[in-house]
Amino acid sequence: MNIIHLTLKIWRQTGPESKGSFKTYESGPITTAMSFLEMLDVLNERLILSGEEPVAFDHDCREGICGMCGSVINGTPHGPEKKTTLCQLHMRHFKDGDTLVIEPFRSRAFKLVKDLIVDRSPFDAIIAEGGYVSVNTGGTPDANAIPIPTFTAEQALDAAECIGCGACVAACPNGSAMLFVGAKISHLALLPQGQPERSKRALAMVKKMDELGFGNCGNEKYCEKACPKGISISNIARLNREFMKAAFCSVEE
């Protein structure tokens, strides 16, 4: 196990309305087996002991499945490792003496709460518009009672992998939520249970997404690269198709 020392430039902002700025800290000795969040824990323990306000950051499961954590490390949401959440990013990926610039997710739709914490409840508001199945689907169906081709089921499951962390919005130069909404729409549009509300869902979720101040997709693919779950932009294309079908071919308005 190696020990490394890092210089951390962390965004500090006391509240939504106050003006933030970067503050530089020395990490002290960090073992490379630590996760990124554990490294921040070590820093915070020191800050607390010295009477300084600890760095506020979001986290929960620390297993890469809840979608709570996430900051932008040297310009990349969730840091440099592909398909990795910040909590699963280990310090062995950094070298002794590295400088890490740690910023919160930035977009108009995600208001900053404090330091590295942003409010991602706009995602919940989008889900509340139709990211669910409200028809009674009965008890657990028998296996293969509803025929779904394996490939389709896999596609739906790939889309369902989205943990709603918001890295796609953070990575997008336009602050667009198309990858998130694309994943949620695809997940349900691909499965039989999602069919009854398919058109209504596409129109309502896109309408909400626009209202909440997310930007427009420019097909720049930064979202796909940043996604810790590897959600493909083919889901954005499916969203574009679903919206087109719902808008022009269904009776929903």
Add this chain to the structure above:
Amino acid sequence: MSWILTVLSSSIGKKYIMAVSGACLSFFLLAHLIGNSVSFWGKEAYNSYASHLHSLGFLIYILEILLLLLFLVHIVMGITLFIENLSARPNRYAVKEKERNWSASTMPYTGILILLFLVVHLVNFHFITKTVSTAELVKTTLSNPLIASFYLLSLSGLTLHASHGFWSLFQSLGINHQKYNKLLQLGGLAMAVIIGTTFILIPLLIVTTDSFLQ
């Protein structure tokens, strides 16, 4: 019918408009390119192509108005999206993403460059009282090194714009399929490079070779 307005003013609807107008403009680009390529067969061929085109008379006016509308839709919608997207990410990051998607990220800027080019291009060849043949007009105008270099710069910008646009318009319309994705991506890029370099060839040949269009 208010639903149409609702659909087209949504974020995805705006992208449909960009995609469809972009696709139509691509066809215009291709037609313009084929026309320009006649210049490779010499002065006489080029002049004859130009006079045939002008002899279309009434039809050419209708096509011009349609083209103007297409450009207006694409430009106005592009600027709208650009402004909306700037305000959707008001705070920039201190450190920029290392691997940039250049053709995509520069779309608004190459777009503005193409708009400037369009104005210069129309002033050079459209809003002008022609006293000489089209071939001579092209030759003398583009012999000016300042104009020629602006053309080279703008047409490179156009190539970059199209290299993202050709693929992007399919994606915006939801055309993304694992059997065709490689074709769409490589085909779009190849089309952009072929169209771009052929356009660039004309000012380049005028500047470098005396015999071209002579």
